[in-house]
Amino acid sequence: MFTYEMLLQRELEQDAMLWQTPTIALTAQAFLLTIALNPTSPAFATYLAAGLGLVVALLSMQLMAKHRFLNLMDRAHLHALEARLGIQHLSNRQYFYNNGTYRVPDWLANHKSPPAEHGLAKFRSYRVWIFGMLVFAAVNLAVIAVQIWAPGLLDAPAPTP
Template identity: 35%
Template sequence: MASSPPADRLAAPASTEAVLAAYALVGARRATFDTMMWQAPALATAAQAFLLAIALDPDGTRPARAVAALLGAGLAGLCAQLMAKHRWLETSDSRLAERIEQELGLDRRLGIAPHASAVVRLGAGQPWWVRLSSYRLWLLGVLSFGVADLVVAVDAVAGPGLFR
């Protein structure tokens, strides 16, 4: 998991205005990383549909089908890495924002820490499908596309033509 900067970096006292400005900056940057993290699988899914249409085309040549499937597998790997990187950066900024919130005493003022876990903020009675990590589910989905692409590629090159 990502970590926030060492505590000794924040040891020097800063004005409330400076802390609030830093909080706004970190919040905006965190939101940007979060948005980029979800753009990757959305765009990759569209590209996967196109590549799988080529890879599964019964009229396509074996080399064309294999290349399309291998490109899809590579795309799945690239997308997974990009999602993981943006998640790591977003988590790092979330932890920094949480430290700033604690410094400002927001948890005492609001009665709950703004960056508290979902269970703390929403309660433990949420349905199981809400408690699941969307990030982990989407990462699994992206990697599943990669596995499917590899199966289609092997079939296109040396297989019995299962997808024809």
């Protein structure tokens, strides 16, 4: 049981780190895009900030993927350990999910099932966040492309007298 508890703790920590990654990345993106899109920033600062924003987006996607992989590995190990110990399979959250609805297993029959997922809750958060990081990567690439092929486009218009 000690092994199970330690493995469960590690899985929970991996899950926490997985969701800390996009939070930190969004902070970095906000800072870097503020510099890259500032019309008074020199071209070099725009290139540098947008390039770093692109790198942050790609690094964040890789780190999220790594945390998710390790989280899923720990969860699979927990599931196997639960089967071997003959205890309920609580480690696999998808265990209760089937065809868009959650179902409480018979061994928990006295408890009410949560409602079916609908709206935004239907989407897998991991995939949504990876897509969001791809959007940030594309925006940073677009800033670099505009700076190369249409310099001045991001500059503020000159005040009219």
